[in-house]
Amino acid sequence: MTRILCLLALLLALAFPQTTNADPADIDAAARGVVRVVIIGSSGEEVYPVSHGSGFAVSATKVVTNAHVVREALLDDTLRIGIVPSEGEEAAYGKAVSVSPRNDLALIEITEGSLRLPPLTIAGGAAGDMGEVSSVGYPMNVDRAQGLDIGDIFRAQPPVKSRGFLSGARPSRQFDTILHTAPIARGNSGGPLLDACGRVLGVNSFGADSDGSDAEFYFAVSNRELLPFLRANEVEPRTNSLPCKSIDDLDAAERARLEQQRSDARERLEARENELREKRDRARFEAQLSVMDERENALALALILLMVASAAGYIGWNARQQEESERRAMIGFAVAGLSLVGAIVLWITRPGLEEIDRRVQAATGSENQDGGQNPDSLASEGTLLCSLLPDRSRVTSARTDDVEFDWAADGCVNTRTQYGYLNGDWTRVLVPDDEDAVSVNHYDPKTRTFRTDRYLLGRAAMSQAREARGEYSPPSCGVTDAARTLGEQQSGVLSLLPNRPNERLVYSCEPSPTRRATSSTGDSEE
Incomplete structure (x- = not known):
């Protein structure tokens, strides 16, 4: 019964990950790449906002918004386009490098300022008809x-986040x-419409007129329009088509998987013990x-020898008493x-x-030794090639390439990067300077x-992590x-x-067929 319940829990955890609500941490992480797009006018040395919309980064220096957000700037060369990030102090100016009124999309490139933005990930699959x-x-x-x-318009402010549900695809006459x-x-x-994992499903564009009495619905330009638009402008965005699963989903599935493994191991052990018991009883x-x-054979033979000894002794004694041949007596x-000794x-x-x-021990001892797991199957040193396990992973923006690295028993990777060992866990914490994310391998x-946990942090939290990392x-x-x-x-x-x-x-790792060490685990922050 325990095994059946564990199996059902595992199947449910794997089959229904989509029921999980949006994770606020994912929406917050995506929001750091959302910007305010401000159309700026000037009067002498004074600048002022004419209008503003939203946008989001598709690369460190390029932002997507709606065509109607930048329309005024395209018609008046005295107006400029300002990019105000959600955090930090670095605002910037940009220019529209491509505008497509047909599907209400525009691409802005940062041209002045040192602002670098974290790009959002585009959902690679279809949006579907439901979902948060x-x-x-x-x-x-x-x-x-x-x-x-x-x-305040020119100062970094966190964007506003609102929740709702998909109501289906609804092509307009143009797009x-x-x-x-x-x-x-x-x-x-121009702001993004995000799925539960913080991936872009579309670019918010306009709303339906409800007159204050009807239900309110809103429209976003879908990725079927966005992706071709970006690629036509030589922007290759981050895309992700994997199912959206929460960490809670993974943890529940992992607990069920481990419990299932323990249940299977107990059953194998019981079967093994029963088999050994039967073999021991038979032995x-x-x-x-x-x-x-x-x-019995030894006793019977000993008895026969005793009888032979008695008969031979009698013959020898009798020969001596009758003064017959001395030789016969000696024989x-x-x-x-000899018979007595035998x-x-x-x-x-x-x-x-x-x-x-x-x-019994001799017959069953070798079986007991072979019953454990073969030590060769646990050999872990050498060059390993690791492949992603999608059903045990949650990926929103990270690359999922195979990982190859050389592992030594003392925790040394690629002969240069030491892993830490604490509470039975080998780990390496990576705090890069060029990305607002901490990775724990x-x-x-x-x-x-091999497992990588990625924490997408805000600038303040990232600064604290870098400061703590700099202390050792x-x-x-x-x-x-x-x-x-x-x-x-x-x-x-x-x-x-x-x-x-x-x-x-x-990732699941196996000995690499190339048997060569590389530095592909990301363990090269020093």
């Missing part, structure tokens, strides 16, 4: 409600759109028969002596009852499982207690991370 979605952008009515002044109920208002135009029965036969006594030897060397236990030599220098491979030392050093960074990662990439 989020609109992210800068609605003007929220600005007015907060009493923001002109200067393909997605109908949804995640509220947008003036100013939201004991056979040993008992064999030992008893040998004992009789010799045969008697009988004694047979009596002494006959198998005892303890021989039964020894033979795990490797389990027993199961040859990882020990080199081969240094005494290097693994334990690094395990303790990394705990400072780990304590700053959220309870759950945004992404989890799980």
Whole structure:
């Protein structure tokens, strides 16, 4: 019964990941790449906003928005396009490098300023007809409600996020759109419509007129329009077509999988014990028969020898008493002596009852030794090639290429990068300077499982992580207690991370056919 319940839990966890609501951490991570697109006028040295909309990064320096957001700037060369990020102090100016009024899309490239943006990931699959979605952008009515002044428009502000549901694909007369109920208002135009994993499903464009009495619906330009538009402008966006699963889904499935493995192991152990018990009982029965036969044979032969010894002794004694041939007497006594010695030897060397236990152990001992897992199957040193396990992974933006690396028993990767060892876990924490994400790599030599947990952090949290990372220098491979030392050093960074990662990439590793070490695990931050 336990096995059946575990199997049902595993199947349910794998079959219904789409029922999970949007993870706020994913929406927050995507929102960091959403910007306010401001059309800026000037009067002498003073600048002022003429209008504004929203947009989102598709590369570090390129932003997608609606064509109608930048329309005024295209018709008046005294107006400029400003890009205001959601966090930080670096605003920038840009220019429209491509505008497509037909499907209400525009591509802006940053031309002035050092601003670099985290690009959003585009959902590679179809949006479907149902499911939770989020609109992210800068609605003007929220600005007015907060009493923001002109200067606030040019200052970084977190975008507004609203939730709703997909209501189906609804092509307009000109282009393909997605109908949804995640509220947008003036100013939201050009912002992304996100799925539950924070991936872009479309570009919010306009809403249906409800006259305050009908249900409100909103339209987004679908990815069927967006992706060809980007590629036509030589932008190759990040795309992801994997199913959207939450970390909770994965944890539940992993618990069910481990419980199933334990249940299977218990069943195999019970079957093995039953098999060994049967073999032991059979071996004991056979040993008992064999030992008893040998004992009886030895006793019978000893008895025969005693009888021969008695007869030979009698013949020799009789020959001496009758003063017959001395030679005959000596032969009789010799045969008697040898027979007696033989009988004694047979009596002494006959198998005892303890021989039964020894033979049972000899018959079942090798089986017990072979019953454990073959140590060769746990060999983990050398060059490994690791492939992603999609059913155990949650990927929203990370690359999913195969990973190849050289592993040593002391936790040294590629002969140069030391992994830390703490609480039975081999880990390496990576805090890069060029990306707002902390990666924690795990490797389990027993199961040859490589895992990367990625935490997509805001700038403040990322600054804290970099500061904590700067407080220690990882020990080199081969240094005494290097693994334990690094395990303790990394705990400072780990304590700053959220309870759950945004992404989890799980790989299964096998010996690489090329048997060559590479540096493809990302363990090269030094």
